[in-house]
Amino acid sequence: MTRHEVRWQHAGDGYFDLDGLKIPASEGVRLLPIVGGASGAVVAVTAVRGRTAIQLQAFHVSAGRSWDSVRLELLARVRRNGGTAEEFIGRSGPGVQARVPVVTSEGANKVQDVRFVGLDGPGWLLRGTITGTGAVPGSTDAWSCGMFDEVAVKSTALVEPGSSAMELQWPPGEAR
Template sequence: MFRRRRRDEASAAEVPAATEERTDERSPEAAAGPAGEGAGRGSGPWDEGDDYPERDRVDLGGLRVPIGEGHEVQVNMAEDQVVGVTVIQDQTALQVQAFAAPKRSGIWDEVRRELSEELRSAGAAFEEVEGPFGREVVARVPVDAGEGQVAEQPVRFIGVDGPRWFLRGAISGQGAASPEAAEGVEDVFRDVVVVRGDTPMPPKELIELRLPPDARKAMEQAQAAAEQEQAKFEDLNPFERGPEITEIR
């Protein structure tokens, strides 16, 4: 977990912002996106070749995620792989994932249909509405509230098709029910930079993410320390006789 500190806070661990060197030298295939979109679009989310505004961003390889004062950034791991990133602001969370998409068509329409089927199968109430990024899915997802109780959690699923990529966001917490509370994380989503790369990928495959070097080093050190601590307990045999003291009178 990483946090952009407020001015009056001490820093426990910070992720360095991306050092962004950009050019518009892309292949025609990389520059062309759905509906003829490409570099020079007026608003984000951004492609790495776009003329996007400068600001502090966490460099996760396939994503450069903007951070601001009071933001908390968490990477989502599956085993040893980074599969997404969550930005928390106050009582609102935004989870972001990037996927490969075809050269000439977007996949958000198809993803929304699949998402609707999954929500329907889970017994969740949902509807499609028009939002700041176009069509989005607003749902109330059943969650375990403990002691056999089930509660409904509001979630907004947003998506944007870019040049050979698709960016999906899930807003939960206060921002899922209050447009005012969502403004901060919507600005984060709007200013994400997607680094698709030129490697061929099938549609809907996750774009590879990675931890920044400093964060990976810190994680490896923490894992090594935990393994050493665990080894101490494993070496202890409660049934093995320890040193004995013989008293001579």
């Protein structure tokens, strides 16, 4: 997956409308599309403000699949990959607070704080992955959770065959 920056303005109603997601627009926020899959479709977006980022991704899900089950899978995956993870209850409801091993661009090993938040509805699931200062345990950063809480999911968005990630419609003429 690759990331690119966008400099377009919201439609005037206070939201960026990406068809599958409506994301609140606010001062100082940059949006970076994340492209994936064989078609090169935008499948997620990262909103960045200051030293905090939140990646937002929506999925079509089958009956019985919920944020509760995905949260348990995240806990297990982080621990299996050498990190630490625990559940927490925050402003956006139940989530996962994790510390994951990463390799920097210089090749150094370090640990990164990550916070996962989620929400599900009929046939869809929204996952937010918070990094930066907003993901540090005990952080008082309210922006990322406020952003997550105001995202609207359009469950009729397209998905690429073999994937459950909803495709987002990036504005025509904008770099991806």
